[in-house]
Structure formats: structure tokens, C-alpha cells
Amino acid sequence: MIMTSTPRTQVHPDPHSASQALATEVADLISSREAKQLPTVLGLATGATPIHFYEELRRLHTEHGLSFGSVITFNLDEYVGLGRQDPQSYWHFMHDQLFDHIDIHADNIHIPDGTIAEADLGQHCEAYEQAIKNAGGIDLQILGIGTTGHIGFNEPGTARDSRTGIVDLTEETRQSNAVFFNSIDDVPTKAISMGCGTILDAKQIAALAWGERKASVVQGALQGPVTPDCPASFLQEHPSATFYLDQPAANALR
Ligand code: F6R
Secondary structure: OOOEEEEEEEEEEEHHHHHHHHHHHHHHHHHHHHHHOOEEEEEEEOOOHHHHHHHHHHHHHHHHHHOOOEEEEEEEEEEEOOOOOOOHHHHHHHHHHHHOOOOHHHEEEEEOOOOOHHHHHHHHHHHHHHHHHOOOOOOOOEEEOOOOOOOOOOOOOOOOOOOOOEOOOOOOHHHHHHHHHHOOOOOOOEEEOHHHHHOOOOEEEEEEEEEEHEEEEEEEEHOOOOOOOOOHHHHHHHHEEEEEEEEHOOOOOO
């Protein structure tokens, strides 16, 4: 593994070993906070990128007894219009990949509600922000990075201080995510997403990216200008952000 500083970058041979390294850090974080009788607040992502990471957390739970009894989670986003039971909803994804297999308390799971009535949306998003504050803030936020440079679903042009709200998905993001749907027409056009400001408030951030198709956005995020044109570039200004990459995703770094 190769490591650099600001933001820290770990280049691993493959997504599996990178995910194992991150899962071990999460287990250590949970244990050290538990020893102080403190909960661990995790910000979680969906999509293809964190699948090995969730697999590894499940393994640590079943084979090593890692308990999630003191863990509180907040997911980054949810598609507008998809209910909990919809197989493409992020509520469904998270339960399928992680929550149904570990001992987390259902009350400690937070995912924006994609079916909220438009009139109640503002209040729902404010309540989400408040719930994060009430939990003591996010200790560790896990992020994937979109090929557009988005973090959460904050597409290019989003302000650094944006908060949880409704966002439009770009055509490129809808195309990328169409692999999880029957057709591009089924991919929602909007989502509820934590804002860039919400994400950057996390005490620590782990940004994950695998594969050649992420190489150019990773290069821009780490070595390009800090700009709303690439929301992932805001991570350069975070005091404790680490990029977990595989070799192909790191190929364009200078
Ligand atoms: C998911 C999320 C998105 C994804 C990003 C990468 O909750 O907020 O930012 O992390 O679109 O998606 P994948 O991992 O499918 O390449």
C-alpha cells in the first residue's frame, strides 16, 4: 500500500483490501468509543463502491463478534419517489447489504424518506440535520465519488456550505446508476441528499473510489482546484479526509 498526505491517500492493490483496511478502522473506532461509553456515528453511502466494505463489516460481525449496538447511522441520500420496499431504494439497499445482518438498533438507522410529501420536505430535511447534531455529529463519513465529481448527490455547481435538501441528478449520474434499474427511464431525476456542508462537518471522512473510470475524477478531486465544479475537491480542505483507492483509480495522480 502507498500512502501520501493532505488529504491522505491510500492506494491498495484492489477494492477488497482497501475495504478491509477501512472496515478494520471502523471496528477500532467503535471499540475505542465504546470503551469511553460513547456511541459511534457513521455516515454511510450506497452504490457499487461500498459493497466490499459492507461485506467486510458483516464478516467482522459474524466471525469476530463486532457489535453495532452502539452505532448510529445516517445515510447520505435517497431517491425521491422510491419507498422503503422498492428494491432500488437506498433503504432497501442498506438493509440488504448491512442492517439486516448486524445487531444495529432499528431506531439508530437514519435514511432520508424519498416518499415525503413535497410540502413536508423542508421540515424533513431540517429534522435530518437536527438528528445528526443531536447524535453528536458524524464521527466518520463514508463516501463514494460520482464520475461527475459529486459527493452524496451534490452535483457540480453545488455550494460548499449546502445543507440536506432536494437535488437534481445529472444525466451522467442517472446513466451510471441505470445499471441498478431496468432502464434509464426508471432512474429517478431527483434525490434528497445531505449537503456538501453537512458532509464536510463530519469529524473524519473516508472517500472510496475503484477502477479506471474514476481515475480522472479522483485526480481532479485530489489535485485540481477546489471548486464547486467538482464537489469532491472540497475534501482537500477537510482536516481529516482519507482517499481509499485501488491502483486503477489512482492512475491519473501525479
Ligand atoms: C451514494 C452516493 C453517491 C455514490 C456515487 C458513486 O449514496 O451518495 O455519491 O457514492 O455516485 O456511485 P458508485 O459507487 O455506484 O460508483
